[in-house]
Amino acid sequence: AQSVSQHNHHVILSEAASLELGCNYSYGGTVNLFWYVQYPGQHLQLLLKYFSGDPLVKGIKGFEAEFIKSKFSFNLRKPSVQWSDTAEYFCAVLYNFNKFYFGSGTKLNVKP
Amino acid sequence: NAGVTQTPKFRVLKTGQSMTLLCAQDMNHEYMYWYRQDPGMGLRLIHYSVGEGTTAKGEVPDGYNVSRLKKQNFLLGLESAAPSQTSVYFCASHQDSYEQYFGPGTRLTVT
Numbered sequence: 636a637q638s639v640s641q642h643n644h645h646v647i648l649s650e651a652a653s654l655e656l657g658c659n660y661s662y663g664g665t666v667n668l669f670w671y672v673q674y675p676g677q678h679l680q681l682l683l684k685y686f687s688g689d690p691l692v693k694g695i696k697g698f699e700a701e702f703i704k705s706k707f708s709f710n711l712r713k714p715s716v717q718w719s720d721t722a723e724y725f726c727a728v729l730y731n732f733n734k735f736y737f738g739s740g741t742k743l744n745v746k747p
Numbered sequence: 748n749a750g751v752t753q754t755p756k757f758r759v760l761k762t763g764q765s766m767t768l769l770c771a772q773d774m775n776h777e778y779m780y781w782y783r784q785d786p787g788m789g790l791r792l793i794h795y796s797v798g799e800g801t802t803a804k805g806e807v808p809d810g811y812n813v814s815r816l817k818k819q820n821f822l823l824g825l826e827s828a829a830p831s832q833t834s835v836y837f838c839a840s841h842q843d844s845y846e847q848y849f850g851p852g853t854r855l856t857v858t
Contacts, residue, residue, distance in 0.1 A: 636806075644787070667845060679790075679837070679849040686845075725789060729845060734805060735780070737790040 637661050639728050641738035648716050649746050656711040656741050658726030667729040668709040670700055673740075674722045682724075685709065696720070718747045749773050751850035753838050759856045760828045768823040768853050770838030776848075778841050779821040780805075781813060783834040784852070790837065796821055828857045 640659045648654060660666060670682040683694025690702040700711045709726060726738040754769045770779065777798045782790040782805075792805030796815040810832060812824045821840075825832060833856050839847040 639789075641789075669846075671847075671849075678851045679839075679847075681846050684846065727790075732845075734792060734795070735847070736792070736806070737782075739787055739789040 637728065637730050637734075637736050639726055639736045639738040641724075641726055641741050643741045644739070645742045645744070647744045647746065650718055651715050652745075654711070654713040654716050654720075654743070656724055656726075656743075658709045658711065658738055660707050660709070660726075660728045660736075662707060664731045667732070668700070668702060669727040669729070670694065670698070670709075670711050671725045671727060671737075672722045673725065679725065682711070716743070716745050718745050721745045751838055751840055751848050753836075753850040753853050755853060756851065757854050759858065760825075761858055762829060764828050765824070765826050766828065766855075767825075768836055768838075768855075770821045770823070770840075770850055771819055772821075772838075772840040772848070773819060774840065774842070774848065775818070776840035776842045777818070779815065780839045780847065781811070781821065781823045782837045782839065783807065783832075784837060785834050793823065793836075828855075830857045833857045 638661045642657050668685040671679045673679045685692045685702045693699045724741045751772045780795040781793040791807045794813040796802050799818040802813045814822045836853045838850040841847045
């Protein structure tokens with residue numbers, strides 16, 4: 636069965652620190668990759684997605700992610716986090732344009 | 748546009764009771780999904796639908812049934828609730844871009 640791994644379960648950073656959240660997926664044919672964010676008390680919303688082309692994708696609010704096919708990874712980055720980035724972040728993989736699989740999530744706590 | 752709405756927002760059931768969760772979307776999306784979110788486990792796909800009148804099993808379908816009689820609605824049923832089904836349930840929909848739009852969630856407790 637396909638799987639998506641997020642190794643960092645809880646990350647605490649100070650404002651202005653750089654962020655990198657890891658996401659690895661199991662091989663399973665054609666994949667499309669997503670990062671979703673869930674702010675406290677809100678529902679999930681899309682940060683960015685990768686379907687094809689440039690493996691470095693830029694999303695909303697200064698986030699970016701890099702698809703490295705050889706490493707089955709799609710890590711999320713942000714050069715300088717803000718307190719408002721405090722949220723839970725989910726990596727998701729769409730296999731063969733069929734089913735979505737989500738990682739277990741990473742809770743980010745940014746201290747002002 | 749209301750987007751994706753879910754009814755109810757909260758529910759407490761006793762073991763063995765049944766209930767139906769309703770998901771509605773007003774974006775004319777073909778694809779609809781039901782997930783459950785549990786601490787430390789992320790979202791797991793229960794069932795999904797690729798169009799009106801179709802349904803398919805996801806990762807964790809046991810104990811749940813679904814129906815998609817109308818394009819805008821996707822119902823999730825629990826015939827005989829169990830404590831293991833205590834969770835937060837999210838509905839999502841998308842069209843060709845595969846960007847999923849999520850509902851606000853239903854928090855279900857089974858005692």
